[in-house]
Every structure is written in structure tokens, then in C-alpha cells.
Amino acid sequence: MDSERLLRQFEQAGFVIVPEEEPLDMARPDIVALNTCGFIQSAKTESIEAIFTVLEAKKRGLVKKVFVFGCLSQRYRKELPEEIEGVDGFFGADDAAAMLSAAGIAYDPSVSLERHLTTPSHYAFLKISEGCDRSCAYCAIPSIRGRHVSVPMDDLVSEAQMLADKGVKELLLIAQDTTFYGLDIYHKRMLGKLLERLADIKGIEWLRIHYSYPSDFPEDVLEIMAGCDKVCKYLDIPLQHSSSKVLSMMRRGIDGDTTRALVDKFRKAVPGIVLRTTMIVGHPGEGAKEFRDLLDFVREYRFERLGAFTYSEEENTYGALNYKDSVSQRVKQERYDTLMELQSGISLEYNESRVGTVERVLVDGFSDGTVHARSEKESVDVDGEILIPAAAIPAAMQGNFMKVKITAADEYDLTAQFI
């Protein structure tokens, strides 16, 4: 979304926006602006590789200027210019105006709420707040993005209305912590109220919650999810672990029993809810016993979707300053592989249970004679897809809701036919 707002400013100034997928030797852009991530080691590595790829293109004369912005650039503002030559400007996560100025453009406040969508026109991300007031031991985000700041609800409703007017049907609500929404500006949790107001917008058919936080979860959200067809019965809730010892060392504000009770509550309050979670393996304090606890938890609670990270020590976090990174890289990797193998069986079993059911899907696009679609059970990018072989595909289908029958499944994707 930060990128989309920035692109809208470039567009307003007369620039033509080139899709990211277009090869640089075809596009030959005047400016490449790279939004970087500096949250964990793998993200940092990916961002640095992307910078070098574009600098290589610049050396070959395919790109005139390279700007780097976002979290990585903010976190290593001093080091990056010293270590990487050829970048025309490094900017922090909130330095859009400075970057535009370096490109010879004045920031235009009249389009400050507008975005140049980089997603297909039928769905969009809606960032409801920025920053985080939590203090998870492993996480560098609060030091990069600052304290939690909610976007006023009226602004979000206006933005959502603007997106709906452009054809957006699905809004994916994101933030560092969506369940904290409202506490800073309304002094109470307002995610539920926000969902209700967004659901009233004509044209919006699906609202999907990402990045929720387990401790003090706002339970009115569950009632709204159960009662409102527009709120997907889908919740992305990174739980990170199940062992009380590890959760305490992670400073998550919740223990193993409360985590289990919360997941029970989700399943009871919203029958059929799809839960997506993430876990961290190899965090300080995780011995063989704690890892077994995690495997037992995952085996018992059978999350429809689960991803995992191996712990990476990030400088200046509570964990880096106070704990020894005690689990070896080899053991971290072994635990990751074991967890993901367990999950792959659970995901397969879940997907196979859907074979023969009729589901409402949103068509995302086509490739090679196959329609790519999602039901409310699948989010964008992070989950699998529903693939529908189709001999003739009317272009008008994209962005529309259809009914399909699921005919086959693997651990990731499902296959279906139109009915």
C-alpha cells in the first residue's frame, strides 16, 4: 500500500507506471523504486538481492535512477549507502515526499488517499494501522515502524468506498496487529465496528482479516464473523508457539493453555472457520520438550494453513540483547522440516475433505487454459488456489463470483469444475 500511494503520486506527476513483472530490458524505466523489507534475515537477503539486480540493469543502461525505500532502508540508513554503490537515494518507510522530491516531483496532497493498485482490480489490501505497541522478543518491527497508529475509521471507510467504486470486491485488512485497531485513537478495540462499517459498503463482498494477535483478542469480531456473510470465515492469527515457557520468553502475553482455549473458542464461535497461523521454531528456550509440545499442539488443533520460520536473531531486539541464540541452525532446520511435514499431511487431509463440495469462488485470473480462483477459505498469495481447467474462458469472468464443485485436491491447491 505504501508503494501504491507512492505510485499514484508518480502517476499524478505524469509518469507511466510499468508493472513489476515487465522485464527491465523491455520496460527501460526512468526510475525503479524498490520497497524493501528488513524484518528478518531471509527478507533482508531478498531485498539486497533485488537491489543488486536492479543496479546491474542500471549499469547496462536499462534504468536511469534507482531509489530504495521501506523498512530495510530505514533500519540500515547509515550502513546501506556506505556498502552499496550506485543507488540514487535511500529513503525510510515514511519518506515518500523526500523520494518524490529527489525525482523532481512535488507531493500532491489532493491524491494523498488514492492508490495505483498493483493487485488485480477486484481485490485490494487495506492497511488499517501502522506500527506496533507489543514487545515480542524476536521482533524488530516496533523499532523500525514505531508505535501503533490507527488510521481514523472515517478515512478507512472513504478509502474502501473509493476502492469499491473502482471495482474492488475483496478487502484484505492488514496492519502489524489488526486486533489493536482503535486502542490508540478511540481508547477501545474497534476492529469489529470497522468490519461492520466496511460491510455496509455497496460492492464490497469479502472482508478478510490478516495479522491478528492472540492476547486480548476482541471477541465481538467472532460474533460479527459468524453473523455477517461479507466477513470471510477466515482468520490469520500468528500464534508463534504453544509452549508456555517459549511464549513467555517470546513476551507474547499469552500462555499455552490460553492459546488452546482461544483456538477452541474460534472453532466454537465460528463453525467452519479457516485458521491460518505461523510458528517460529528454534526460539531461545525451545528445547526438545517444548518442540514436542508444539508438534502435539499442531497435531491436535489441525490448522487449515500453517507456515513457519526458523528463529533469526535480530540486532537490538529484546531477544538479541537478553538471550543466547541457543538452538543450532541445523536443529532449527530439522525442526522446521518436521513441523512442515506434519502440516503438509494436515493440509492435504483438509483439502481432501472439500472434494465433492460446492463452493463460491472469486476468479482471480487465467493462465494456460486454467482459471485461477479462490473461495473465502483462501487468501491471496499465502494460500493455495482453486484451479479450474476451462477450454474457453470469457475475459469477463475475471473478478466475478462463480459456483464450482471441487473435484480433486493436493496439499496446496484444489481442482474444480464450473457448475
Ligand code: SF4
Ligand atoms: S505483534 Fe509482535 S511480532 Fe507482530 S509486529 Fe508487533 S512486536 Fe512484531
